[in-house]
Amino acid sequence: MIFINIGFIGAGKVGKSLGIYLKKHCLTVAGYYSRSFESANNAANLTQSTAYISPDELTAGCDIIFITVNDDALPDVDAQIAALLRRKTWRCKVWLHTSGAHSSECLKNIKIAGGAVGSIHPLQSFSDPQISAKFLEKTFFTIEGTAQALLVIQEILNAADADYGQITVRQKALYHTGAAVISNYLVTLLDFGMQCIETAGIDKKAVFSAVAPLIEGTLDNIKRYGTVKALTGPIVRNDAGTVAAQYDSIKKYLPEKTELYRILTIATIKMAENKRITLSDAQKLKCLLKKENYNE
Numbered sequence: 001m002i003f004i005n006i007g008f009i010g011a012g013k014v015g016k017s018l019g020i021y022l023k024k025h026c027l028t029v030a031g032y033y034s035r036s037f038e039s040a041n042n043a044a045n046l047t048q049s050t051a052y053i054s055p056d057e058l059t060a061g062c063d064i065i066f067i068t069v070n071d072d073a074l075p076d077v078d079a080q081i082a083a084l085l086r087r088k089t090w091r092c093k094v095w096l097h098t099s100g101a102h103s104s105e106c107l108k109n110i111k112i113a114g115g116a117v118g119s120i121h122p123l124q125s126f127s128d129p130q131i132s133a134k135f136l137e138k139t140f141f142t143i144e145g146t147a148q149a150l151l152v153i154q155e156i157l158n159a160a161d162a163d164y165g166q167i168t169v170r171q172k173a174l175y176h177t178g179a180a181v182i183s184n185y186l187v188t189l190l191d192f193g194m195q196c197i198e199t200a201g202i203d204k205k206a207v208f209s210a211v212a213p214l215i216e217g218t219l220d221n222i223k224r225y226g227t228v229k230a231l232t233g234p235i236v237r238n239d240a241g242t243v244a245a246q247y248d249s250i251k252k253y254l255p256e257k258t259e260l261y262r263i264l265t266i267a268t269i270k271m272a273e274n275k276r277i278t279l280s281d282a283q284k285l286k287c288l289l290k291k292e293n294y295n296e
Contacts, residue, residue, distance in 0.1 A: 007062030011043035015068035016129035082109035103172040118145020
């Protein structure tokens with residue numbers, strides 16, 4: 001791999017975690033710029049790099065700049081860096097943002113000003129930088145951008161022996177929706193299930209420990225067999241009586257969750273129909289889930 005210096009604009013959890021991760025894989029992290037010099041200095045200390053006082057100073061010493069700011073700050077950074085590039089002769093810099101929701105098009109002004117732009121999104125949630133950097137070792141990265149940016153991204157990820165896949169600008173929003181459904185709505189789903197178990201009489205403090213093996217077993221089945229084949233329970237057994245009993249118990253004890261249960265059950269029936277259950281049986285199960293008035 002060619003020798004490159006990597007800089008970061010933004011010294012939050014993502015920037016710090018990526019800096020630690022890249023440095024571990026023998027890539028040169030030059031340092032950080034942040035609106036708060038204290039934040040930049042903290043990130044620099046974690047990566048044995050430099051805290052820069054301005055984007056100009058950071059860019060002068062770097063070949064590749066990761067923009068690891070909040071999504072809302074991306075337009076301002078794009079405008080600021082584009083103005084900087086118009087005053088300088090830096091045309092070979094590569095600018096990579098890490099947003100999952102936005103494509104490289106959000107750096108269009110940098111591109112117009114002569115920079116190569118791309119996005120590199122780690123399919124991971126971030127907390128403590130040291131812990132998150134370890135998780136990055138098994139994280140899948142999604143990339144897109146200009147041809148020059150993609151070459152550089154691939155070189156970096158290959159050096160880190162990372163798994164990655166390329167998508168187009170048009171696919172970015174759908175990709176991020178999938179990531180949000182898995183990361184956020186899985187939490188919502190677990191909260192719903194745990195509420196049911198707690199309401200049934202299991203001590204709140206014991207609920208997670210009780211269901212953890214079930215969660216782990218389900219994830220393992222999905223890994224081994226895929227989602228449809230991993231399905232277990234009354235729907236794939238075509239156990240209409242159990243589905244009806246569940247629906248009635250939700251309406252009685254957690255009425256505010258009735259519509260959520262109904263939607264999830266119908267979605268699961270549709271997922272299984274003509275694969276794990278017949279179309280006829282699927283239709284009979286759907287008929288049990290008539291939408292009724294209930295207290296919100």
